Amino acid sequence: MSAIGSHRRIALAVFQKFGLAPFRGILPPEVFKEAAHQAHCAPRRERPLIPEVVAWLMMYVGLQTTSMTQGLCRTWGLLRVACPWLHERCVSEEAFCQARKQLTLGFWRKLWEHLVGRFEARFAPSLLWKGIFRLLAIDGADVDLPNAPQIARFFGRPRNGKTEGRRPKAKLVSCCSVFTGFCFAFKLMGKPFTEHHALKHLMRYFRRNDLVLMDRGFFSLCGHLPYSPARSAFPHPALRSAGRLCQTSACSR
Numbered sequence: 001m002s003a004i005g006s007h008r009r010i011a012l013a014v015f016q017k018f019g020l021a022p023f024r025g026i027l028p029p030e031v032f033k034e035a036a037h038q039a040h041c042a043p044r045r046e047r048p049l050i051p052e053v054v055a056w057l058m059m060y061v062g063l064q065t066t067s068m069t070q071g072l073c074r075t076w077g078l079l080r081v082a083c084p085w086l087h088e089r090c091v092s093e094e095a096f097c098q099a100r101k102q103l104t105l106g107f108w109r110k111l112w113e114h115l116v117g118r119f120e121a122r123f124a125p126s127l128l129w130k131g132i133f134r135l136l137a138i139d140g141a142d143v144d145l146p147n148a149p150q151i152a153r154f155f156g157r158p159r160n161g162k163t164e165g166r167r168p169k170a171k172l173v174s175c176c177s178v179f180t181g182f183c184f185a186f187k188l189m190g191k192p193f194t195e196h197h198a199l200k201h202l203m204r205y206f207r208r209n210d211l212v213l214m215d216r217g218f219f220s221l222c223g224h225l226p227y228s229p230a231r232s233a234f235p236h237p238a239l240r241s242a243g244r245l246c247q248t249s250a251c252s253r
Contacts, residue, residue, distance in 0.1 A: 012063045020056060020082040031114045039106035048086050049099035051107065053079060058100060068093055119182055127177050133211040136184070138202060140173040140195045143188070155190045173198035175205060178213065 014022055032052035036042040043050060056079060061071035076090035091099075120127065129135040145151050145168045158165040173195050174186040185205045187198035206212065 008063055012060075015060060015063070015078065019078045023056070024082060026118070027111070027115060031111065031118075035107050035110035035114060036103075038110045039104050041102055041104050041107050043102070049091065049095065051103060053083060053086065054096070054099045054103060055111070057096060058103075068096075072096060116184055123180060123182075126180055127182075129179070129211060133209050134207065135178040135211050135213070136175055137178050137213040138173065138175050138195075138199065139215060140171050140198065142191075143170045143172045145170055156192065158191060171195070171198070173202065175202045175212075 029052050032050075032055060033042070036051040041051065057072060057075050060075040060078070061068055064071035064074070072093065073090045076086070080086045080088070125131075127134050145155060147167045152168040155168045155170045157168050169191055171189050171191055171193065172186060173189070174183045176183045185202050187201045189198055
């Protein structure tokens, strides 16, 4: 989690110093338009809070530790440099929240797919070990969540005996490139679920010639996944098509 915090501080510093230009070089406007079109949430009429503007507002506000109002006001000035059609006056929290609801989960998934594809197309050689294997690592970490009733009901709060924690927590399991640190896929789950549940979701992203490193927490992998001895020694078709699975106590640490 310290690494996540350091990356967030770096992104915030870049945003505040250089504005939106470096990030727009990674995710240009046409990517947001295509993601909104694919997710069927593209606006039917022209309006200032288009998906791209709302997405950048959400990302910057998410980096802030201050209130939403302060985050919106700070971001609005940075956005107007790149998006001159925006009004001088910042939108209200209510207008922002209404526009945010229009961005479906499918939109964010499509946007993530675009980001992963663009990263891999540009840095493909840097991901490979010996020029052949895409070296990945899977690991999990506990994440503190906002202390909101709906979030607490969904994810739950950790318990220590009879005492319940003050803040809800979730388990974040990610599949990252060992050489670049880029996260190709992740799964956010409630605390009652184990990393094995996340692995079932992440396996769909494995490819042939992937070398996947996992820590000793996955020692009972074969006992948690469907097994077909008549087909293969691997417990799941996604693992048969993937390259190799290596268990190590030093994974991503």
